[in-house]
Amino acid sequence: MAAVTGEEGRGVAVSTPHRTSKNGSTNGSASLNLNLVEAINQALHLAMERDSRVVVMGEDVGRNGGVFRATDGLWQRFGPERVIDTPLAESVIVGAAVGMAAFGLRPVAEIQFEGFTYLAFDQLVTQAARLRNRSRGRFRVPLVLRAPHGGGVRAPEHHSEAPEALYAHVPGLQVVIPSNPCDAKGLLLAALQQDDPVIFFEPKRIYRAFRQSVPQEAYTVPIGAAAVVREGHDVTVVSWGASVHSVLDVIAKHGVDDNNSTDHAASADGIGHLDVDAVSHLDVELIDLRSLKPWDEETVLHSVEKTGRLVVVQEAWQTGGFGSEIISRVAQKALYSLQAPPVLVGGWDIPVPLAQLEREQLPSSVRIRAALAQVMQG
Amino acid sequence: MTKPVPTSPSTIGNSTDPDLGRRLEHSHNGVAHSLPSVSQSLVELYRETPPVLAPDGTQVGPFPAGLTPADGVTLYRWLLLGRVFDEKAVHLQRQGRMGTYPPLVGQEAAQAGSAYALHPEDWLIPSYRDHLAARMRGLSFRYTLMYWMGIEEGNRIPDDVQVFTTAVSIGDQLPHATGAALATQLLHEKRAFIVYFGDGATSEGDFHESLNFAGVYRLPLVYFCQNNQYAISTPRTRQTASATIAQKAIAYGFPGERVDGNDVFAVYDAVHRALERARAGEGPTLVEAVTYRLGPHTTADDPSRYRSKDEEEIWAKQRDPLLRLRRFLQSQNLWTDEDEERARAEAVAEVQQEIAAAEAAVQEAKRHPEQIFDHTFAKLPLYLQRQRQEFLTVTRGDNGQS
Ligand SMILES: Cc1ncc(C[n+]2csc(CCOP(=O)(O)OP(=O)(O)O)c2C)c(N)n1
Numbered sequence: 001m002a003a004v005t006g007e008e009g010r011g012v013a014v015s016t017p018h019r020t021s022k023n024g025s026t027n028g029s030a031s032l033n034l035n036l037v038e039a040i041n042q043a044l045h046l047a048m049e050r051d052s053r054v055v056v057m058g059e060d061v062g063r064n065g066g067v068f069r070a071t072d073g074l075w076q077r078f079g080p081e082r083v084i085d086t087p088l089a090e091s092v093i094v095g096a097a098v099g100m101a102a103f104g105l106r107p108v109a110e111i112q113f114e115g116f117t118y119l120a121f122d123q124l125v126t127q128a129a130r131l132r133n134r135s136r137g138r139f140r141v142p143l144v145l146r147a148p149h150g151g152g153v154r155a156p157e158h159h160s161e162a163p164e165a166l167y168a169h170v171p172g173l174q175v176v177i178p179s180n181p182c183d184a185k186g187l188l189l190a191a192l193q194q195d196d197p198v199i200f201f202e203p204k205r206i207y208r209a210f211r212q213s214v215p216q217e218a219y220t221v222p223i224g225a226a227a228v229v230r231e232g233h234d235v236t237v238v239s240w241g242a243s244v245h246s247v248l249d250v251i252a253k254h255g256v257d258d259n260n261s262t263d264h265a266a267s268a269d270g271i272g273h274l275d276v277d278a279v280s281h282l283d284v285e286l287i288d289l290r291s292l293k294p295w296d297e298e299t300v301l302h303s304v305e306k307t308g309r310l311v312v313v314q315e316a317w318q319t320g321g322f323g324s325e326i327i328s329r330v331a332q333k334a335l336y337s338l339q340a341p342p343v344l345v346g347g348w349d350i351p352v353p354l355a356q357l358e359r360e361q362l363p364s365s366v367r368i369r370a371a372l373a374q375v376m377q378g
Numbered sequence: 379m380t381k382p383v384p385t386s387p388s389t390i391g392n393s394t395d396p397d398l399g400r401r402l403e404h405s406h407n408g409v410a411h412s413l414p415s416v417s418q419s420l421v422e423l424y425r426e427t428p429p430v431l432a433p434d435g436t437q438v439g440p441f442p443a444g445l446t447p448a449d450g451v452t453l454y455r456w457l458l459l460g461r462v463f464d465e466k467a468v469h470l471q472r473q474g475r476m477g478t479y480p481p482l483v484g485q486e487a488a489q490a491g492s493a494y495a496l497h498p499e500d501w502l503i504p505s506y507r508d509h510l511a512a513r514m515r516g517l518s519f520r521y522t523l524m525y526w527m528g529i530e531e532g533n534r535i536p537d538d539v540q541v542f543t544t545a546v547s548i549g550d551q552l553p554h555a556t557g558a559a560l561a562t563q564l565l566h567e568k569r570a571f572i573v574y575f576g577d578g579a580t581s582e583g584d585f586h587e588s589l590n591f592a593g594v595y596r597l598p599l600v601y602f603c604q605n606n607q608y609a610i611s612t613p614r615t616r617q618t619a620s621a622t623i624a625q626k627a628i629a630y631g632f633p634g635e636r637v638d639g640n641d642v643f644a645v646y647d648a649v650h651r652a653l654e655r656a657r658a659g660e661g662p663t664l665v666e667a668v669t670y671r672l673g674p675h676t677t678a679d680d681p682s683r684y685r686s687k688d689e690e691e692i693w694a695k696q697r698d699p700l701l702r703l704r705r706f707l708q709s710q711n712l713w714t715d716e717d718e719e720r721a722r723a724e725a726v727a728e729v730q731q732e733i734a735a736a737e738a739a740v741q742e743a744k745r746h747p748e749q750i751f752d753h754t755f756a757k758l759p760l761y762l763q764r765q766r767q768e769f770l771t772v773t774r775g776d777n778g779q780s
C-alpha cells in the first residue's frame with residue numbers, strides 16, 4: 001500500500017493510483033474499500049479500541065454520529081462517556097479538551113465545520129498551542145481537533161472555508177490535511193500518538209468522492225511528510241487537501257494521451273497569450289503536502305531543484321496563505337534552481353461566495369492550466 | 379447565625395431593580411456574616427405567561443390588551459402563509475432548485491406572535507429559521523429564497539425593511555443586537571430591538587456575554603428564544619441543566635418569561651409587554667417560547683436518528699399551532715373552510731411569484747460572477763482590482779467547466 005509510508009515516510013513516491021475508481025477492489029481480507037469519511041471513522045474506532053484514554057467529543061457526534069457521519073457507530077460501541085454529545089459551545093469544547101488533555105485523556109474534539117473553529121480561536125491560540133511552553137512541559141495537550149474543511153459541496157454560509165494558514169501560523173499547533181482515505185486514516189492515527197495539539201482538517205468535498213483500498217489494521221502516516229503523487233520532470237506542483245484532485249483533474253485531462261478539444265477552445269479563449277497547448281504535454285511532478293505544520297521542505301526543495309519550476313495550488317485565500325510560505329522558502333533555499341518565477345493559484349481575497357458562485361473561488365482547471373503555462377514561459 | 383432579612387419585593391418584579399447590587403453591598407450595617415436575602419426578588423424576575431388558547435383551541439384566558447379575536451384571523455393568515463412557504467421551500471430543495479434549507483414548520487405561532495407585537499420603528503435581528511417573522515416585517519420571501527438558493531443578494535435587505543441579515547454562525551447575532559440597542563440608546567432614539575435565536579444558542583458564550591452586557595446598560599432589547607427542543611440532534615435537556623431557558627435572565631438581572639410558543643396570543647402578550655418595557659427604558663427581557671421543530675433541522679438532517687416518531691406525532695397532532703388557532707376561530711365563527719381554501723390559494727400564489735423572482739435573481743447573479751469582488755470593501759483596493767481583472771480574463775473562459 002503505497003500511500004502508507006515506511007522509512008521516515010518523506011516524499012515517498014506513490015506507485016498505486018492516488019485515486020482508485022468507485023469500483024476499486026479490496027485487497028483480500030486485509031483491507032477495506034473505504035471513502036475518506038469512512039477511513040476516518042475506522043481510525044477513530046481503532047484508536048478508541050486500543051487506548052481507553054481516547055474520547056470523542058463535539059456537537060451531534062454521539063447518537064447522531066456527526067453531521068457527516070464521521071463518528072457513526074462510536075456512541076453505540078463505546079458509550080456516552082467516551083463519545084460525548086456536548087452543548088453547542090465551541091470555545092468550551094476546545095477549552096475543555098485542553099483541560100481533559102492536561103489531565104490524562106486524549107480528546108478528539110470535533111468542530112462541526114471549519115468556519116466554527118473561529119469561536120474556539122482563543123482556546124486554540126492562547127491555550128492549546130502554548131500550555132506546554134507556559135508550563136515548561138509540566139502540562140501537555142495531546143488534543144486532536146477534527147473539522148471538515150473547504151468548499152465545493154454547496155453548503156450554507158460559513159460552511160466552506162479554508163482557514164489552515166491561520167492555524168499553521170501559530171507556534172505550538174500542528175496542521176494536517178489529507179487528500180485521500182489511506183492518508184486520512186494513517187494521519188489521524190499518527191495525530192493520536194502526538195503529545196501536542198493537531199488541527200486535523202478533512203476536505204469535505206472529497207469525503208465521499210472516491211474509494212480506496214485501505215488496510216484494515218492500524219498504521220500511521222508520519223506528520224510532516226509529503227507524498228509525491230506523481231513524478232515528473234517539467235514542473236513541480238504543490239497542493240494539499242481537495243485541491244490535489246483539482247490538479248489531478250488537469251493532469252488527467254491534459255496528459256500526453258488525452259487532449260480534450262472543447263476544454264482547449266474555452267481555455268485558449270481566456271488565457272489568450274499563453275501557450276495552453278504546451279501544458280497538455282507537460283510532465284508534472286505533483287506533491288501532496290499532507291501536513292502544513294510541520295511541512296516537508298526537503299521533498300519540495302528536492303523536486304524544485306530537479307524541475308526548476310514551481311506552482312502552488314490552494315483553495316485558501318491568497319494573501320498570507322500557506323502557498324506564500326512555500327514559495328518564500330523556495331526563494332530562500334533554491335532561488336538559483338528556478339528557471340521561472342513561481343506561481344500561486346489560490347482563492348480570491350474575498351469572503352467565500354455562497355453556493356451559486358462558490359466554484360469561482362475554488363482553483364479551477366483553467367486557472368491551474370494558466371498557471372502551468374505561465375510558469376513554463378519563464 | 380442571624381436569620382437573613384428579606385428585601386422588600388415592592389420595587390422589584392415588573393422591572394429590574396438597578397439598585398439591588400448597591401443595596402446589597404451597603405446593607406451590612408457592620409454585622410458580620412449577615413446578608414439580606416434576595417431570593418424573593420430573584421424569583422419575581424421569572425414569569426410564565428398565562429395561556430390564552432388551550433392546545434385544542436378553547437379559550438382559557440383573557441385576550442392580551444389591545445388584541446381582539448379578529449386579530450386571530452390576521453394572525454392565522456400569517457401562520458398559514460408561513461406553513462405554505464415552508465412546504466414549497468422544502469419541495470424546491472428536493473427538486474434540486476435550492477440548497478440546504480432550514481424549515482420553520484411548527485414554529486409559526488412563535489414567529490408570528492412575536493413579530494406581530496413589533497412597531498414599525500422597531501428592528502428584528504433574526505437567526506436563520508425566521509422566514510415568517512422576517513416576512514411579517516416586510517421582507518419578501520424572494521430574499522429568503524435567494525439566500526438559501528445561494529446568492530448574497532438574499533442578504534441585501536431592502537432599505538425600508540427593518541430586518542438585519544441572516545445569522546448562521548450560532549449566537550453571533552446576539553452581541554450585534556446588544557450593540558444595536560446600545561446605539562439606539564446612545565442616539566436617544568425611541569425604538570426597541572428583538573433578537574431571535576434557538577435553545578442551542580443559549581450554550582454559546584455570545585449568549586451569556588450579550589445578556590450580561592444588555593443587563594448592565596438596561597438596553598431596549600428583547601431576547602426571543604424559540605426553544606424548539608432540539609439543536610440538530612441535541613435535546614434541550616442535554617443543552618442545559620436549567621429547568622427553563624427563561625430563568626437564565628435572572629442571572630443577568632432582568633426578567634425572563636416563559637410562554638407556550640404555540641399559543642400565538644400568549645406569545646404576542648409576552649413579547650408585547652417586553653417591547654413596551656424596552657421602549658420605556660426599563661431594560662431587556664428574555665422571552666422563551668416553548669415550541670417544537672416539526673421538520674428536520676435542515677433538509678440535510680434525518681431526525682429519525684435521534685427522536686421518536688411518537689414524540690413527533692404528539693406535537694404534530696395535538697399541539698400544532700395552526701390547528702389550535704383555526705379551531706378557536708371556527709368556534710367563534712370567524713373562519714370557514716372556504717376562507718381556508720381562499721387563504722391557502724393566496725399564499726400559494728404569493729410564494730410561487732416569489733420563487734420565480736428568486737430564480738430570476740439567481741440567473742442574473744450568475745451572469746455577473748465578477749460581482750463576487752465588489753462588496754468586500756467600500757472601494758475596491760488595487761490588489762482586488764487586479765484579482766478581479768485576472769478573474770475576468772482567465773476564469774471566465776472556463777464557463778461551464780472546471
Ligand atoms: C457556531 C456554530 N456552531 C455550530 C453550527 C452548526 N449548527 C447549525 S444549527 C445548529 C443547532 C442550533 O440549534 P438551536 O440554537 O436550538 O436552533 P434551531 O436550529 O433549533 O432553530 C448547529 C449546531 C453553527 N451554525 N454555528
Ligand SMILES: [Mg+2]
Pocket residue numbers: 576577578604605606607608609610
Ligand atoms: Mg433548537
